[in-house]
């Protein structure tokens with residue numbers, strides 16, 4: 001009789017200890033499994049050579065290491081790589097690996113000179129409906145489990161051999177709406193795979209209760225907030241989530257987070273011509289940033305014409321005033337970074353992720 005194998009990826013150390021004990025094994029076998037899965041990145045039980053042959057055979061029968069497959073891999077002219085994963089239920093998500101030449105700040109004396117960041121998805125689709133984002137066109141299908149989030153990191157590391165230095169929860173989905181699984185996956189990446197908490201960033205559209213929860217739970221990972229306008233009426237049009245969590249509530253939550261955690265917050269901002277690049281908008285953004293000492297990351301607007309957005313988004317165009325705005329913000333002593341576009345030609349840039357079912361004539365190149 002066939003049976004469903006227990007997926008081990010996504011289980012934390014305590015759960016693996018209990019799993020080992022359920023097989024009449026001592027607790028340390030669970031800790032060995034934890035080390036093999038996340039630190040040594042084993043993809044089969046055969047690789048786990050300090051487990052007996054009998055135990056490996058029993059594990060193969062009852063459990064599975066990986067439960068997702070890379071079904072397509074694309075590479076941009078700028079070196080950015082996009083991975084399409086198929087999940088056990090046939091749904092698909094994407095991750096993007098971005099190599100940046102910018103020297104990383106020396107924070108621990110061992111920082112790599114080049115940053116290699118993996119942008120992972122946390123939901124299949126997204127329930128929020130940001131007008132500039134391709135993922136919104138998919139609607140919301142389901143939350144990812146911790147194993148499916150960690151699996152993106154381990155699979156990309158295995159497929160590329162790249163030493164991933166940073167992880168951003170900034171792919172498909174609103175991470176803080178999948179709080180428990182996102183925090184569990186971050187914990188596994190820190191405790192198991194050895195990522196420093198400051199190399200992991202969660203980016204939210206402004207899910208305020210969870211921002212406060214991150215502060216209360218003293219989460220050490222970094223927080224970024226997609227703002228895009230500090231004026232209520234504009235933000236409601238760009239990001240309908242603002243009807244639920246107002247600009248003021250988001251500002252209060254960020255201020256609370258910064259005060260409790262002692263860590264700063266990065267605001268993500270894309271400027272659209274005639275929408276949020278006016279004097280009034282820039283003044284509001286400066287006030288918002290100063291209130292909680294936020295830094296601002298300016299992200300270029302990327303076309304999402306391929307996904308056929310309708311209505312308001314069809315009129316969005318990149319602002320020609322970005323340089324002037326950045327200068328003004330710097331004069332106002334707001335720290336501003338301007339991000340370079342990566343992976344635009346393969347629809348891998350910010351706001352461009354959306355999974356279509358493969359068309360009948362589409363060639364899917366196995367990774």
Ligand code: SF4
Nearest residue numbers: 126128130133136173
């Ligand atoms: S920008 Fe983020 S929160 Fe908004 S629709 Fe896209 S994935 Fe969801």
